[in-house]
Structures are given as C-alpha cells and as structure tokens.
Amino acid sequence: MTPGWITTTLLDNDAQGGWAVARSREGFLHDTNGPLFPREWLKRQDLSVFAEHGIGHLDGEPVYLLELNSASDVPGCSWQGLRGFMLQGDHTLYKVLGYAAQIGTWAREHRFCGSCGQAMVQVPRERAMFCQACDLRSYPRISPSMIVLVTRGDEILLARSPRFVTGVYSTLAGFAEPGESAEDCLIREVREEVQVEVKNIQYMGSQCWPFPHSMMLGFHAEYAGGDIVPQADEIEDAQWFNIHDLPPLPASRSIARYLIDLYLARRLGHAEPVLPG
Template identity: 55%
Template sequence: MSVWQPAWFQTAQSSGGWLVVHSGQAFLTAGADVLFASDDPRVQGFAGERHGLGQWQAQPVTLLELDTPPDIEGCVWQPLRPLMLQSPHALFKLLGYANQIGTWARQHRFCGQCGTRTFALDGQRGLKCPNCQLTQYPRLSPSMIALITRGDEVLLARSPRFAPGVFSTLAGFVEPGESAEACVHREIMEEVGVSVTNLRYQGSQNWPYPHSLMLGYHVDYLSGDIRCQPDEIEDARWFHLRELPTLPPAFSISRFLIDRYRVERLGGAEPVLPD
C-alpha cells in the first residue's frame, strides 16, 4: 500500500517523480488519477510555482500551483471534498497537504507588510520579503469539534455545505484570546442553543478546509432546547445510536468521536483515529 511520506524541506526541483497540479481550490484529475508523472506531456509545459511535498511510492512529489486552471482534453478540475470521498486515506492526506501549501503560497506571494513580491526560502517552508525581511510560514487555525451525548443519544447537525443527508458533530474556530474549552461552550451555544458540561479531550486531526487543526472533545448535554443558528446550521437533531443518519467519512475525527461513543455504549471494536 502506498504511504505518503511528508518532507516539508524537500526541494521542489527534484527530477522525475510525481506532479500534483493545483489551481485555486481544485486539482487536475484524469479519470481516477490525480498524480501525474513529471514527464507527462499533459502537464510538462505548465508554468507555475513548484513546492516539494514529500515522497509517494519512493518518488518525490511536487506541487505545481497555477494561477488559472487551463482546459486540458481528457482531464477535469476537482475540488478536494469529492476527492476525499474517493481517495485512500494516505492519498487524501497528501492532497490535503498540497491544498494547504498551494493556498498559503498563493495568498502570500506579496508581503502583507510592504507589498513586495516574496521569494521561497531554501531548506524551509517560508516565503520571505526581500525589502522588509518579513517571513511568512504556513499557519494552522485551531478549531474545536465536539460530540454532544445524552445517554444513548447524540446531537448531530448538518451545514448547508454538507453532502445531502450527512449529519456530523459540531465544530468551530477558536477566537483570539479564547481557550479551546471556552470555544467548545461558545460554539455549541451559538450553533444549537444548548449548554454542555464534562468536557473530555479525545484527540486531534489536521483538516484542510482550509487549514484547520481540529481538537476533538466529547461533552455531556446539560440543558436547553435545540435552536439552529441561521445560515450556519440547517438542521440539528438527537439521534439514537442504533438509528444514526449518514455520517462523515470513516477517517474523519467526527466519525471517530461518534464511533468511539457507540462502541462505549453498545460494544464492538474500538475505532482508531488515523494519523
């Protein structure tokens, strides 16, 4: 089985290997393939910024970031979410990393302090301004994701952005000056109008939408009736563990939180949160 081996310091000028072509928030795909040989004539002549991503099948993988997505016969541009559902976990991790690096590089081509064109540093993942010396590194946004439980019931919700029928745990970004635990209480109250207690940290997962570090919690329901936040939550309900709706992918931390509690209450094999 292929395993992606990240190497953020790897040079992007390695000869041979694989090429991942990215533009905006979409990847170039040919059928089921999203990795192209570097000498593939369909991608060989593209001009864009290149960033080393690591190793795949013992070959270097390079991200090619394009300003605009050209039309290529036999190829389709796809965003990351549908690719997530059809890709092995190791490949999804590679694509998620590529999506984050491509987005970061595109958004920091010019210095945010003086507006000068930045350049990539050798030996590290950084973009430096030659004028004021400001260096920009990729940054992650901490966010909480929490499973709310009440006996054999779990409170799940769906966003308008979800695939049809999918319900998930609640999530939200940590605000400046806020702890992760305070974020859990605030986001749950804002999104579904209930109070919770007994917060237990369960694990973390990098989530490339667009650059989150998800901090997973299991919390107990305390009080309140469900009240969905307009524009954020289109539906939220209590579900019995034996009658759950369509859930997120098996390798997501949301699914891990749900499956772990289901095993705790009903028995079964302990789920594993993928690295």
C-alpha cells in the same frame, strides 16, 4: 527507501525526475492511474504553471506540486476536487493532495508582505515566505477548529448547516478565536450554535482538514443543561437523536464520523473505529 508519505521543507526545483501533481481551480488532474504523474512528462504537457513546489517524498521518491493558473485539457485526464479524493480512493494519496493544496494556497496568498506590500521570497531550507524589508516570515496558515460530540445517555446532539449535503447531520464545530483555550472555544461554540451547556469535556483526537486549512481538535462532552435553540443562519436544524435511530451521517473518513462511531462502539460494545489522520 522510507515507505509512506513524508512532507519535506523544500526540494530542488532544478533537479530532474520524481512525481508531480497538478492543481487548478477545478481540483487535481488525474487519470486511470490516479493523480500522481511522472514529473518530466507532466511538465511537457500544455499547462499554464503558476508555481512549482517540492512538497515531500512518497515511498522515497520526491513529489512536486505544479500550481496552475487555469485548468487545461490533457488527453486521457480529468479534474477532481480534493473532497472527491477524501471521499474515496487511497488515503495516503489524499494526504499528499491535502498537503499540496495547503502549500499551494498559502504560497499563492503570501506572494506579498502583509505588512509593507513588497514581494516576498521563499526562505531556503524552511517552509516560509520572507520579506527582506520587514524581516517578516509568513508560515503556512493552520486554523484550529473544535469539534464535539455532545451526548445524553443514549442520545447524541447532531446539527445541520445549510451547507451540508441534504439530510446529513453532524457534530458541532467552530474556529478558535484569539484569547481562547480549546475548551473555551468548545463551550462558546455549543452555546452559540444550540444554546446548550456541556460538562466533562474529554479530548479524543485530531485530524488535518485541508478545506482550506483547518486543524480539527475532536472532543466528547456530556450534556449539562439547556434546551436546543438553533443559531439563526448557521444551524438549519439541531436535534437529540437516539443512537438506534440516526440520520444520514458525515463521510466515513471525517473526525465527525469518528467521534460518533466511537461513542456508538463504546455504548453498544462493538469494536472501536480508528481515526484516519
């Protein structure tokens, strides 16, 4: 048995047994034991199954996703969004659900060929949807996004999007555009969002962010010039905060929080945090 969570290209849907998770627009089904159910039991419930996908092995046991058309009532169970599992509970289970969500979304959005409109089929032994007419393969979509902590000595630059929980300030972030390097994107995003220039860009680590399919590339950068001017609509407020007087910060498992906590730890001589994958 291999311990932990290992994603698998494909599993045999006709095989019996294993674990399963169920996903609807309301999130994942869970009970007091969590979101993993014996697969044969789950399939006997009154669920409107849209598709079934083998997604991996957890501690050697196969895990399947039941992608549903709608959320139905299952006695003793309720539904919870992926963010809820990210914020609290077992991190490995959150990784299972994050992967399940990305595969479910991608398969649902790639039933038809984007080039000719014909129905696509799943390719054997590969996580891809295939159009026979165009010989086109579509792979799961991953969107590279830069995230950066900009610092000026004891001060760090944090901003609020109107979408954030009330009061919370975070690091700047944005999606890469075609033609950009990671550094180009970071410099553009910081300019667009706060009109500040940065220097000494340093890569710090990455994190899968399945909301819905970002790959966060985390950086540290030093302030090089400019006064903060928040971007209309995107940035509600942005400020330099002293490290001894910080506002409410992002969730502890996010790379945004890691970048902040790492800088504080290095500045104040504390133990360094570990980035959750």
